[in-house]
Amino acid sequence: MAFLAKRCSGSNVGGASAAPRPVEEHTGNQRLHNDFTEVHSMDGRVMSSKIVVSDLARSLAFYKGLFGFKEAARLEFCDPDVTEVVLEDVSGARCFVLLQGDVMPVPSVPGWAPLVVQIDDIQAARDEAERSGYELAIEPISFGPVSILMVADPDGYLVEVVSGDPDGLDAAPAGQKIPHPIPQIHDRK
Incomplete structure (x- = not known):
């Protein structure tokens, strides 16, 4: 850690005023660059999320x-x-884990689930959720090429449902701004 503290202190070794050259040091699998562009100890991939039900x-x-x-x-x-x-989702990827046990209660106000599900038709998803009796936390809203809605699962976790191409959304379309759904979510019963 002395290495990081020294790098963060802004001290200039040798009194030179030029910008530091990129330096890479290895400690096991950890790669440290003096410009802090990459600091990690191993290559991680998201495997799944878990919720207590x-x-x-x-x-x-x-x-x-x-x-x-x-x-x-x-x-x-x-x-x-x-x-x-x-x-597993429709592609066969294992993506989500439901966990139930006596020692792990469901939070009293679960809030946002760590899950975003991409579907083809936002209106069909909305209609199916309503037909099945699930609470719609927010009605579908659109933002550029993406539409979202939020539906509460049986324990109250809010699942974000997305249709369209989120990868095509680099920035808001010129001049377009929509209200964020958070106030609507907190105002629900």
């Missing part, structure tokens, strides 16, 4: 029925008793 059957019905997820694996643990259900 109160009723696995009810949550499975939501994620399978609304988004077409499939149960890829079910893991039963003891001491303490915990069940994890690994879900």
